[in-house]
Amino acid sequence: MVRTPLTPEERERGERLGRLLREARGGRSMADIAAHAGLSAETLRKIETGRAPTPAFFTVAALARVLGLSMDRLAGDCVPAEV
Numbered sequence: 001m002v003r004t005p006l007t008p009e010e011r012e013r014g015e016r017l018g019r020l021l022r023e024a025r026g027g028r029s030m031a032d033i034a035a036h037a038g039l040s041a042e043t044l045r046k047i048e049t050g051r052a053p054t055p056a057f058f059t060v061a062a063l064a065r066v067l068g069l070s071m072d073r074l075a076g077d078c079v080p081a082e083v
Contacts, residue, residue: 006053014053016078017060022048024067037062 006014021044025033034044039059046052047059064071 011050011053013078014047015050017053017055017074018048018050020069020074020077021063021067024069033063033066036066039063 025048030044030048031041034041037044037059039062043052043055043059044063047055047063060074061071063069064074
């Protein structure tokens with residue numbers, strides 16, 4: 001299966017998501033957060049660095065739960081600003 005290349009907007013949204021998750025994680029270890037969310041640390045690393053800019057909904061929901069973030073906040077903070 002061939003994936004359609006991501007648009008610049010999709011890449012930017014993934015980078016914003018990664019920054020938000022990194023900030024919410026604070027000083028907690030990546031391995032600890034990933035384990036509590038049921039993910040591998042490598043998956044979380046890819047999301048935080050933008051190398052996995054379109055993670056699955058349930059992956060994002062699990063991370064939001066562990067980090068104490070609302071899905072509304074994640075959605076709002078990851079949408080590009082209106083011009």
